[in-house]
Amino acid sequence: MSTSQSPAGAEGTVAAPGANAKPARTGEPLLEVTDLRKHFPVTAGLLRRQVATVKAVDGVSFSVHKGQTLGLVGESGCGKTTTGRMIMKLLDSTSGKIAFEGHDITRYSQARMRPLRRDIQMIFQDPYSSLNPRKTVGAIVGAPFRLQNIQTENGVKKAVQELLELVGLSPEHYNRYPHEFSGGQRQRIGIARTLALKPKLIVADEPVSALDVSVQAQVVNLLEDLQDELDLTYVVIAHDLSVVRHISDRVAVMYLGKLVEIADRDDLYERPMHPYTKALLSAVPIPDPAQRDNRERIRLQGDVPSPLDPPPACRFHTRCWKAQDICKQVEPPLVELSPGHMAACHFPENTTVSETDVVAKAAVVSPEAD
Incomplete structure (x- = not known):
């Protein structure tokens, strides 16, 4: 048009999503x-x-x-x-x-x-x-x-x-x-x-x-x-x-000053890996009542912490239903968990990557962390 x-x-x-597909990303970014x-x-x-x-x-x-x-x-x-x-x-x-x-x-x-x-x-x-x-x-x-x-x-x-x-x-x-x-x-x-x-x-x-x-x-x-x-x-x-x-074409999700996930649009909406992204997508209105009834609605507990005093390590751990001790002690880096799909989570959703694999990827990204 x-x-x-x-x-x-x-x-x-x-x-409809995907109707106007853009050319593949090549060369140096703008x-x-x-x-x-x-x-x-x-x-x-x-x-x-x-x-x-x-x-x-x-x-x-x-x-x-x-x-x-x-x-x-x-x-x-x-x-x-x-x-x-x-x-x-x-x-x-x-x-x-x-x-x-x-x-x-x-x-x-x-x-x-x-x-x-x-x-x-x-x-x-x-x-x-x-x-x-x-x-x-x-x-x-x-x-x-x-x-x-x-x-x-x-x-x-x-x-x-x-x-x-x-x-x-x-x-x-x-x-x-x-x-x-x-x-x-x-x-x-x-x-x-x-x-x-x-x-x-x-x-x-x-x-x-x-x-x-x-x-x-x-x-x-x-x-x-x-x-x-x-x-x-x-x-x-x-x-x-x-x-x-x-x-x-690509979507980056921010939480409290940090990127928690970035991926191609369709991949992120179909397979969100960060719990925060999954919670956001569960709140998107669906016109079809049949689909709406079958969807899991995630309600986050508590308010967004103040950027004056953000939580240590993973900033989302105070509201995350998957949080464990490591989430309060070690900040998860933004690493590639599948081709073109990056997330900052110790226990990502919709992936076979284990916590051990996340730690190994983090060591490659920032070896000085040790």
Whole structure:
């Protein structure tokens, strides 16, 4: 389907998982994140001395190849939005490495990042607060051209009108203001602004969570159409596992600042290995009552621990029904338990790998741990 037909995708239905298979990942990743960390200091007293540290992101590693989509999921407060903001360089990381097209951009200054903004863009969660209510749609979508001092062939107005048409809006909307549009239309305006500079990588932070369910399907279909048409690469941050399944090629699951599982979409949804992932998937709504009645519903006990004082070793052991003494003493590393499927668990689900095998794999990954 071409992007000019994307409004027809506004039928309220999303393509079946696996319907739009992406090409195999080959060559160097477009984006590679290695051991990324973000710690926020907590201060108190008149002298504002540091008394604690919030470990919002604590050692996250993943890669995304050109034309692929990585879904980053987890409960609220797990650090997924912070990870996205560090990739965008809206937040400086405490440690770790962010490589884009093979270049380490971790310590780039704002001046050095300015030309790179053409290649890395972001779709924000709230389509209401992310658009300036005092600006017209033409000024909002045309801002990237002015900020980057880019001259278009037929003028900025024509370029903006083409972008509006690309995302399913009318070129006549050029002189209207954000308050004249619905939530779904505002998100389309935000997407048009993101596409203005023809980026290679888009970080989408909860792009449909603030929209009605019927409108969510329209925006998801639009994002998939745009990816096929423009060869875009996405990092999609979300908590709705149903949306993530339809749009992602690989899925990474975060819990309390750490990645606990990462795998190809179909493999993760059919054979989740980490107990936390299994619990999340058991909560996904199923329309068919017959299937719903036969599914095991896992209800996690207790609340998510505070990132100010995370549990030792495995951070999930305080809520895990499989936890044993080793889970409280030794942190399980993220290791490959089957081809392309990685999990951080001493007692993984849906696998023949034993605890001994996990320890052996961990020794290979981090031999200095001994």
